[in-house]
Amino acid sequence: MASGRSHRPATRSRGIPEATVARLPLYLRALTALSERSVPTVSSEELAAAAGVNSAKLRKDFSYLGSYGTRGVGYDVEYLVYQISRELGLTQDWPVVIVGIGNLGAALANYGGFASRGFRVAALIDADHALTGRNVAGLPVRHTDELEDIIRDNQVSIGVIATPAGAAQEVCDRLVAAGVTSILNFAPTVLSVPDGVDVRKVDLSIELQILAFHEQRKAGEDLGEAVAAASAGEEKGGLAPRAKTAAAKAAAARTAAAKAVAAAAGKTKRPGPDGDVPAVMPA
Structure with a gap:
């Protein structure tokens, strides 16, 4: 296979919208599952449902790839893959380095999905001398003093940052200076990068806060239903069963929202060696 440094994906030069690019991995995951089941063709409706999008959007996305499928037959699964x-x-x-081998970094290193999708973890790097030489996911942890040499020797263009927020920008600057042009950032901070460097941010606490928002809305809706049902029950001389059910749902939703907010605020996290948040990656 070619080195990750020698080529860049063709999506930008072909004018594929960023929103479409973001959905391509969803289609690929669904198609890979179909391929593993030896399914030869799939309709746009079936594939859209498996990917969690509507079929019209899927057909539009595929038109950017020059793939329109065959009427009455659908899309060839292997060709689309x-x-x-x-x-x-x-x-x-694509050789990848992971910087910050605390609980989160170690979980990322052990995630088997990278290699199967073309991403080879070339090195694990950490600033803690106590971790240097320790074996994680079959690789020895190397010290950040070696970062530039590692990037050069492995022709790395993609770096993963899983450090505490306070160290992330310095690590980012060193990665970019060494030649890394794409960064996946798990640190809870916004990174500043020069033009030509792409950054994708993954913040688990933000996702939890969004879920908490939706839970809070559900609680408010259920509470309104409970009040309306209670009013109806009072007119009939007692609390209606509907009011009791709605009140119970509202209480449960409020409890779930409170737990999500607490988790998002970091009250339930256990810091790892680098002070990061433990994460469980899918198998």
């Missing part, structure tokens, strides 16, 4: 993999740059090897 190849086509999307090519557009995403997954037909070549």
